[in-house]
Amino acid sequence: MLKLKWFIYSLLVLTLSAHAAQEEVEQRHAIDRGQEGWFWYKDPKQAKKPAPEAAQPPSSVPDKPPAAKHPALAAHEALQKELTESMQIAVMEPTEENMKHFLAVWYEVRKKSSDFADIGRTVAWANPQFSRVLDGGRPTNPVAMRVHDQEKTNVAEQRVVSLAKTHGIFFVFRSDCKYCHAFAPILREFQEKYGFKVLPISLDGQGLPEYPDAKQDNGMVARLIADMRLKPGEFRTPFTALVRPEKRELMPLGFGVMSGQELVERIDKVVEVRAAQVAKQ
Numbered sequence: 207m208l209k210l211k212w213f214i215y216s217l218l219v220l221t222l223s224a225h226a227a228q229e230e231v232e233q234r235h236a237i238d239r240g241q242e243g244w245f246w247y248k249d250p251k252q253a254k255k256p257a258p259e260a261a262q263p264p265s266s267v268p269d270k271p272p273a274a275k276h277p278a279l280a281a282h283e284a285l286q287k288e289l290t291e292s293m294q295i296a297v298m299e300p301t302e303e304n305m306k307h308f309l310a311v312w313y314e315v316r317k318k319s320s321d322f323a324d325i326g327r328t329v330a331w332a333n334p335q336f337s338r339v340l341d342g343g344r345p346t347n348p349v350a351m352r353v354h355d356q357e358k359t360n361v362a363e364q365r366v367v368s369l370a371k372t373h374g375i376f377f378v379f380r381s382d383c384k385y386c387h388a389f390a391p392i393l394r395e396f397q398e399k400y401g402f403k404v405l406p407i408s409l410d411g412q413g414l415p416e417y418p419d420a421k422q423d424n425g426m427v428a429r430l431i432a433d434m435r436l437k438p439g440e441f442r443t444p445f446t447a448l449v450r451p452e453k454r455e456l457m458p459l460g461f462g463v464m465s466g467q468e469l470v471e472r473i474d475k476v477v478e479v480r481a482a483q484v485a486k487q
Contacts, residue, residue, distance in 0.1 A: 289315055359467070362474040363400075369477060370401040372452065375459075377404055378427055378445040379420070381412030386444040389463040390416040393446070396466045409443065434458065448473055455480070 289311045296308040330336045337343075345354055377393055379386035394416040397404045406417035409427065413420040431441050433456075442461040446469070449456050457476040459469065 285311070285315065285318075359470070362470050365477070366400055366470050366473050369448075369473060370403075373448055373450050373473075373477075374403040374405060376407060376445075376447040376449055376456070377417070378407045378409065378423075378430075378447075379414060379417075379443050380409045381414060382410065383443045385463050387414060389444045389446075390414045392464070392466060393469075396469050399466070400470075405449075430456070448476060 289308075292304070292308040292311050296304040345351055375393070375397070377390075379390070393404060396402070404417070406414070406420035407423050407427065408420040409423050411422045427441070430447075444463070445461050446459040446464065447456050448459055457480060459472045459476065464472070
């Protein structure tokens, strides 16, 4: 609640300050326009005189009076002006009196921000259409968070099972890489659980206990490094990538050790991003 109040307060202060700054810029602009030098020079040959407007017959319909401004808007503008001016005065002349005036106005703004946040929360509680959870957002309640995360995981796992029918995984490693030895059992379990075909590629020609019949790198990793625009020495093992042989697509999942849950999340996300990119083309 405190973070929300502070956010609302900060937003209000920034709005007030931005409005005052805009007014000041417009006033200075109007003054500076009268002192234009060569930088603002305009070729008189290019300047066009405005065409005289045709005389319009007097309208028989009287003009509508301007709509009356809501009292709250006038009060907001007055508070905005007082906050800005009191702050500027206190900055330029930081006397005790000026600072007390600024803090008094600031306190009033904070109080209104707090009231705004409190009333907003109670209204949101009674109107679920304003809850971001309806748009797929993550709830804040710990119990609801667990339910949300589990549901999201279930949906992602279903998509990953389906992807295993058309996609495979490249696993690049070295036999002397301790992280590769730690990741290989995780990847093997993931492979068996979701049905992915894994192509293990060894940079030093030696296998791992989980992948004893690994393929030796035939130059593919060098081409991969070039495609990923990595600098010499930036490639690390273990490296995992999702591949779609039918389309000759390779989507990096990352370097280093990952859990099975991370693999699910990354595969689901890279496929989603790739589909969005293709749709834009």
